[in-house]
Amino acid sequence: MDDFRLAPLDASDDKLHEECGVFGVFGHDDAAALTALGLHALQHRGQEAAGIVAFDGAHFAVERHVGLVGDNFTRKSVIDQLTGPYAIGHTRYSTAGGAGLRNIQPMFAEFTGGGFAVAHNGNLTNAGVLKRELQRRGSIFQSTSDTEVIIHLIATSIHGRLLDRFVDAIRRIEGAYSLICLTEKKMIGCRDPLGVRPLVLGRLDGSYILASETCALDIIGADYVRDLDPGELVVITDKGLESLRPFENARSRFCIFEYVYFARPDSVVDGRGVYGVRKRIGAELAHESHVPADIVVPVPDSGVPAAIGYAEAAGLPFELGIIRNHYVGRTFIEPTDAIRHMGVKLKHNANSAILAGRRVVLVDDSIVRGTTSRKIVEMVRAAGAAEVHMRIASPPTTDACFYGVDTPEKSKLIASQLTIEEMREFIKADSLAFLSIDGLYRAVGEAGRDPAMPRFCDACFTGDYPTRLADQEEREPVRAIARFAEAS
Amino acid sequence: MDDFRLAPLDASDDKLHEECGVFGVFGHDDAAALTALGLHALQHRGQEAAGIVAFDGAHFAVERHVGLVGDNFTRKSVIDQLTGPYAIGHTRYSTAGGAGLRNIQPMFAEFTGGGFAVAHNGNLTNAGVLKRELQRRGSIFQSTSDTEVIIHLIATSIHGRLLDRFVDAIRRIEGAYSLICLTEKKMIGCRDPLGVRPLVLGRLDGSYILASETCALDIIGADYVRDLDPGELVVITDKGLESLRPFENARSRFCIFEYVYFARPDSVVDGRGVYGVRKRIGAELAHESHVPADIVVPVPDSGVPAAIGYAEAAGLPFELGIIRNHYVGRTFIEPTDAIRHMGVKLKHNANSAILAGRRVVLVDDSIVRGTTSRKIVEMVRAAGAAEVHMRIASPPTTDACFYGVDTPEKSKLIASQLTIEEMREFIKADSLAFLSIDGLYRAVGEAGRDPAMPRFCDACFTGDYPTRLADQEEREPVRAIARFAEAS
Amino acid sequence: MDDFRLAPLDASDDKLHEECGVFGVFGHDDAAALTALGLHALQHRGQEAAGIVAFDGAHFAVERHVGLVGDNFTRKSVIDQLTGPYAIGHTRYSTAGGAGLRNIQPMFAEFTGGGFAVAHNGNLTNAGVLKRELQRRGSIFQSTSDTEVIIHLIATSIHGRLLDRFVDAIRRIEGAYSLICLTEKKMIGCRDPLGVRPLVLGRLDGSYILASETCALDIIGADYVRDLDPGELVVITDKGLESLRPFENARSRFCIFEYVYFARPDSVVDGRGVYGVRKRIGAELAHESHVPADIVVPVPDSGVPAAIGYAEAAGLPFELGIIRNHYVGRTFIEPTDAIRHMGVKLKHNANSAILAGRRVVLVDDSIVRGTTSRKIVEMVRAAGAAEVHMRIASPPTTDACFYGVDTPEKSKLIASQLTIEEMREFIKADSLAFLSIDGLYRAVGEAGRDPAMPRFCDACFTGDYPTRLADQEEREPVRAIARFAEAS
Amino acid sequence: MDDFRLAPLDASDDKLHEECGVFGVFGHDDAAALTALGLHALQHRGQEAAGIVAFDGAHFAVERHVGLVGDNFTRKSVIDQLTGPYAIGHTRYSTAGGAGLRNIQPMFAEFTGGGFAVAHNGNLTNAGVLKRELQRRGSIFQSTSDTEVIIHLIATSIHGRLLDRFVDAIRRIEGAYSLICLTEKKMIGCRDPLGVRPLVLGRLDGSYILASETCALDIIGADYVRDLDPGELVVITDKGLESLRPFENARSRFCIFEYVYFARPDSVVDGRGVYGVRKRIGAELAHESHVPADIVVPVPDSGVPAAIGYAEAAGLPFELGIIRNHYVGRTFIEPTDAIRHMGVKLKHNANSAILAGRRVVLVDDSIVRGTTSRKIVEMVRAAGAAEVHMRIASPPTTDACFYGVDTPEKSKLIASQLTIEEMREFIKADSLAFLSIDGLYRAVGEAGRDPAMPRFCDACFTGDYPTRLADQEEREPVRAIARFAEAS
Secondary structure, three states, X not given: OOEOOOOOOOOOOOOOEEOEEEEEEEOOOOXXXXXXXXXXXXXXXXXXXXXXXXXXXXXXXXXXXXXXXXXHOOOHHHHOOOOOOEEEEEEEOOOOXXXXXXXXXXXXXXXXXXXXXXXXXXXXXXXXXXXXXXXXXXXXXXXXEXXXXXXXXXXXXXXXXXXXXXXXXXXXXXXEEXXXXXXXXXXXXXXXXXXOOOOEEEEEOOEEEEEXXXXXXXXXOOEEEEEOOOXXXXXXXXXXXXXXXXXXXXXXXXXXHHHHHHOOOOOEEOOEEHHHHHHHHHHHHHHHOOOOXXXXXXXXXXXXXXXXXXXXXXOOOEOOOEEEOOOXXXXXXXXXXXXXXXXXXXXXXXXXXHHOOOEEEEEEOOOOOOHHHHHHHHHHHHOOOOEEEEEEOOOOOOOXXXXXXXXXXXXXXXXXXXXXXXXXXXXXXXXXXXXXXXXXXXXXXXXXXXXXXXXXXXXXXXXXXXXXXXXXXXXHHHHHHHHHXXXX | OOEOOOOOOOOOOOOOEEOEEEEEEEOOOOHHXXXXXXXXXXHHHOOOEEEEEEEOOOOEEEEEEEOOHHHHOOOHHHHOOOOOOEEEEEEEOOOOOOOHHHHOOOEEEEEOOEEEEEEEEEEEOOHHHHHHHHHHOOOOOOOOEOHHHHHHHHHOOOOOOHHHHHHHHHHHOOEEEEEEEEOOOOEEEEEOOOOOOOOEEEEEOOEEEEEOOOHHHHOOOOEEEEEOOOOOEEEEEOOEEXXXXXXXXXXXXXXXXXXXXXXXXXXXEOOEEHHHHHHHXXXXXXXXXXXXXXXXXXXXXXXXXXXXXXXXXXXXXXOOOEEEOOOXXXXXXXXXXXXXXXXXXXXXXXXXXXXXXXXXXXEEOOOOOOHHHHHHHHHHHHOOOOEEEEEEXXXXXXXXXXXXXXXXXXXXXXXXXXXXXXXXXXXXXXXXXXXXXXXXXXXXXXXXOOOOOOOEEOHHHHOOOOOOOHHHHHHHHHHHHHHHHHHO | OOEOOOOOOOOOOOOOXXXXXXXXXXXXXXXXXXXXXXXHHOHHHOOOEEEEEEEOOOOEEEEEEEOOHHHHOOOHHHHOOOOOOEEXXXXXXXXXXXXXXXXXXXXXXEEOOEEXXXXXXXXXXXXXXXXXXXXXXXXXXXXXXOHHHHHHHHHOOOOOOHHHHXXXXXXXOOEEEEEEEEOOOOEEEEEOOOOOOOOEEEEEOOEEEEEOOOHHHHOOOOEEEEEOOOOOEEEEEOOEEEEEOOOOOOOOOEEOHHHHHHOOOOOEEOOEEHHHHHHHHHHHHHHHOOOOOOEEEEOOOOOHHHHHHHHHHHOOOEOOOEEEOOOOOOOOOOOOHHHHHHHHHHOEEEOHHHHOOOEEEEEEOOOOOOHHHHHHHHHHHHOOOOEEEEEEOOOOOOOOOOXXXXXXXXXXXXXXXXXXXXXXXXXXXXXXXEOOHHHHHHHOXXXXXXXXXXXXXXXXXHOOOOOOOHHHHHHHHHHHHHHHHHHO | OOEOOOOOOOOXXXXXXXXXXXXXXXXXXXXXXXXXXXXHHOHHHOOOEEEEEEEOOOOEEEEEEEOOHHHHOOOHHHHOOOOOOEEEEEEEOOOOOOOHHHHOOOEEEEEOOEEEXXXXXXXXXXHHHHHHHXXXXXXXXXXXXXXXXXXXXXXXXXXXXXXXXXXXXXHHOOEEEEXXXXXXXXXXXXXXXXOOOOOEEEEEOOEEEEEOXXXXXXXXXXXXXXXXXXXXXEEEEOOEEEEEOOOOOOOOOEEOHHHXXXXXXXXXXXXXXXXXXXXXXXXXXXXXOOOOOOEEXXXXXXXXXXXXXXXXXXXXXXXXXXXXXXXXOOOOOOOOHHHHHHHHHHOEEEOHHHHOOOEEEEEEOOOOOOHXXXXXXXXXXXXXXXXXXXXXXXXXXXXXXXXXXXXXXXXHOHHHHOOHHHHHHHHOOOEEEEOOHHHHHHHOOOOOXXXXXXXXXXXXXXXXXXXXXXHHHHHHHHHHHHHHHHHO
């Protein structure tokens, strides 16, 4: 799910951001409280806002709040509003400038046939085209979210039964989507034909659970059943679960970046433990780009597993040379200039007692703009490190994601503009190395990347997008003209 | 600084808590913003509330807020209230049931001679005795904080000059106190004669800084000058710094628990890097209580350095077998019962891909009540661990602290009630070992503990309190009588 | 504008309530601030919530707030959001249980042709029928307000130009509506074909103003131009004002209750000063139902002008025998039981120094349920009045209003259930008299009521509804069945 | 009760303001709810903030809130905090710039002998002198309120019993004070020796009530017993009421302005009904300054009773020619400039249908700065009045009040600077007349004012202050010097 509007990332937080986590419970007395817990476990997938829709057999109740799940959905007064054994929830990362409450999911609509709620992880690549078409027919949009397009497609479908209307709708959308929907009778789970975003099925005390990651099953003690297949649609009712395959050509192109950064290390996605993959990434990295050094230091927290893997493979000590301040609160909401200039130190401090005089291998998961990396290297050097060797646990990030990850424009991605040597110079490291794309595929258990039929979506590293990009293609000419106008 | 009222710890958060961090800047244009940053770096010493008092040469301004520094003191509207080149700040951990805004520090009073602000880390052991005496003479108390006792002692001193009145006041108080005070002319820093709580001096652009730990100097790029000595009083004015020694018998009994848990790993306290001490603690622990195992897993985050030290010393792999959810927000403010029962999982999840089938050495910093340890062991075992060996990076915590640390009553401390074998049974580990008190002293660089003249305050491990406990002694008879009445 | 959901009136506030005031400015630098002032002057038409939409030539800005205009729209931070020379606003009285922010007007939608905002005073009588039809076609409703029906009718109109679509829409709606709309080029004002609700046109510094009442022109110093005609549609653009007459059979049936109670006494509506009409009502009442007495006392504040008129006509002294407490604040939001039982005294106190021993003519504007009248009579008698003669400045209110006034169901209207003598007994007055319907028509300057073609909508007194009541007719059978089921 | 700090009145609200209302209940199950109601009835005496202290036999509970009683003390959550059968309350008018919550009354202190709460209506004239003396002895002040002086005087008294300490304290203070105090055993009521401010005793269901005005007894249905005498101290315990006379020379100098403006028209103060006094004031004014005219129009709401009296005495029609908007909300908290310039119209509108072509007698209660009067006259004339004759229901206000009324400095009082003819010119009226001081005394039932021994405090009209003004005398020299410095 993504807003149409693109906004620059906060430069002080130089990471790609997964935009959503989704969760649903069908048939449990504590459905809303379990959903709150599930969303809490998925908080790393989106920290800006969260929402839960519950159904008690007669009425739908909706609670949407800006802020962390743990700040808003642990209050009895909130959970008490969300009565009934059916609930779905959503946690989101909002692009800056996003339009407040009306874009918080789950979205809800009253159809003639009853209420319908939907939570969406992913991003449609033809939402703009569809939206204009719907508006011309008289649909009125309340949000800037592409998820609302799905709702209007259902509302205006010529079919009769809600499930037929839903299938009608998803056959018209393109892009990445893991959806959890709640109607008065059913919970529906659905992955796009490429299965770009994750969605797993679990069970707890006889009720069904859907969730973005297995860590959300763990928190409530639910059993993991299986991942949904790409293009699979499961319909859960009081009578049980039915699986549909509405797409002919579903083949898996799961997002490989989920392994690199997005997924929680204790999750098992697509059959692989994330923590283990990251350690193997670190080991691959050590093999590919060995450098004489004294210690291996992770950029916390995301670089830790790869750094452990690197240290083991390289036979070097693993040390916490950078300490992270976990009490960040809402620091960046409205900082003073003075604080803004202090930059990265609000979150990290270099531990000079460890670093002084040492040759340091610094392990981070990825480089987006490079500004944070530069500050980290500078900080480590200022703490006395003799040498700083930056090792990145993924290939260079050269291309934007259009599948539900908040990426800056291509021109802002340092790896799309500079060579590796230029990047090294920019971040002022003594050496810099990225993991190769084949190394990354090896870490997830493949022999390497098959360019003819890659097993994953790796567009951010390769520019090889597995779907049409209808909205993007419309924008490009406009931009070209604008650039021309500026230049002339 | 502590309230008179004692309140039980939240059982879900089974740690001892440092109660305060203090910070001050004398003579810098951005004094308040720097203080906010310093307090942010000291947030681990108290997360409940924070306050800053600033002076602009004419007026004192005060801002006190419940919540994190990063939530309240980064707003321009707040910092803009705090004009002037002089500022002191305080961040506090509040005991449950604490009385809201009026106990948030720094405290401020208007004396005949002008305004006076004070920030206090520590706890007075004769505050109750002094308070009753002051009330009998007509002093009216506005808070339940023992810090206010210091203010009234200054106000009612028979001396003329403010500094003389201040010295008069601190000569009457007993217990632990690192104080930073701000008057219209001076910033005063002061440690109690035993130097139980830390206080360091730094410099930035010609201005003086006082702070609880060096990590608060690092965040603003200030230079570390030195620790204040036990019983030392520094008076900073526009003319410079003057050091006074108002106590005859100052000798160091620094709190050894600061090394175990309170201080941030990147701080250097009393001349020793905390991270290094913790790794040596882990190594000592490995030597003292070796056990055959496959992996070493820390209880995050506080157990990490000791676990690294243990793993290195034992030659075992270090693994993140427990993942911490960092988005805890205000989870525990008003949880539903359902969530309360989920307990420790809100914060931690066991990584079964790592743990399954392994013999695990689990490293934690301390055990207070034991309830959390039991849940952690249970969780690790449920994730498939073959054996769980708990190793604690400190001696058994047998006695309450009266020097500014929030401890449960002695009877609630598991180590005061059970033998180590009984504790092992309670937490259901396969084995349990604590570091010895001599091992702890070795880790900080001593030969061992000299019972005749211990180098540190280690009362929580030994019951050997380095000061009188006047308030406590008054309460004890009452309790004894109450117990007698209950029993008969 | 009314919610579909009907909710009981607060028994402690036994009045009919106008549900809305509307206001618009086209072409003035301070459009939003002027609109805030206009809404403030119209606050008596709705105190629950208010909203303003402004347009700056490029973007629409929307601010909607629960509470008084003077509490929300005087803050610079709010007005500064509402940039541009075009603005419309709305203030509403919400029925209890109303659904919060999403029903606050003006409503706003993005059409393919651009943004469209609408503020509505009145109520549609076929909104339910239309809504179901629109939903069947795929329209998705976001509110429970009938105003949204108008927006969807415009969106789904088959016409091309926005103005044609708008005319298309209003030709399909039935009921009472004074509308002010804002598009990117125009401000549109419109009254239903019967002109049930008021709407006046004014000018200020060359810009056009639309408002519910002239008092909203006075507050900003605007000149009154004229009332819009029933069924008239004015389109205001940068080029000036154009008047359209899209209905064939427009004839005036202005709401006569606006004179009795709704309109502000300093407004001139439909060509008559409200204060003067009310005094004439009092005079008619004195002539129709003279009674020997010592003083004439108004029930404040609405009974004051009629009491002055009565006192003058009867040659009796006018006295403030009941004092109103103007600091009512939000008294009734969440009262304690104790306070709820104190009832009417929170607002009124009888002045026994005036009342004791006197024969009192008590003048009130209307009786809805009768509960408040009973308390008032009791209070006046408890203050020592020798006799209490209640005189009501309108005919008995026997029927519900479906044109934008919040009335209880017919069965809750005391005058629909009891004879005048029974009502007298219920309220425990010594005598009770209502103004006759002819007397009311005389007070507004007519010879009397012509039953064949009444000059006003007086349905609340006569049950003679000037339009179809499509939604109501659908509900009635259901209710009849429900009553039958209950009885059997 | 007044802050030490003086601040200018909001020019848009050109009235003198009573600064407080006080209320207390001893021995009633609903003590706090009754107190809330009593304060609500006294809201006209102070709208800025209110507080209640309740005692349940074991604990004192305190609730203080900025805003109206009806906004804050009707919530169950608030009243439920205030348990117990003993409660006192206070409502205050804050001078601009006042220092927030810490000055809201009742004030509360813990003495060695137990808790003590006090609510104060009035102002001490030697609070500054006493405060400095107390500070020199070591007392620390938490507020800028002079009421705190009383508390410290009690705390530092050399006497033993609390009642003796209280008498000791009030013998040292000078000025105006009606106090209600609550201890663990007693409720104390007390008026200063001149009885400047009102305080009445009532009974309800066997419990005692103390209140500023009788309207606060009426609202809860309590019986009026009597006014406290000047200098009287009543001590109410479970055993009943005891009256003490701690002052030798008590004689009545009740504030005559209470009749002119402060008291509510339905109150009976000092034995006279306020509404009746105001009507007689209007009659006296008509006799003293008759002018040919067509209608008598009050400046609402305070001018209404005098206008009725004037109209009756002059044989002219009484008309509501100016309509007041009662929905003022918090209009003046943060107005935009645009709104600020609209000025008086936010509250008032002239009813041109009444005024046009008429010769108008405009009746207001007083003139402070004259700025509002000028706007009112201008507004009435703009509405078409042929002549505007301003009649003021009090003598010219020439001097500041130091007894608990918020007055501007003498130099800002128009009547201290200009002759009546100059004032007429300033406000642009056709004629202007004030009531004579003897006329005012006649209206309250005296033969006239006896300059040797005036029956009332009329210092604001005469400059004849009935007490020493110790603080004021200290300030004057300083001001004289400042003026000299400015001039030279």
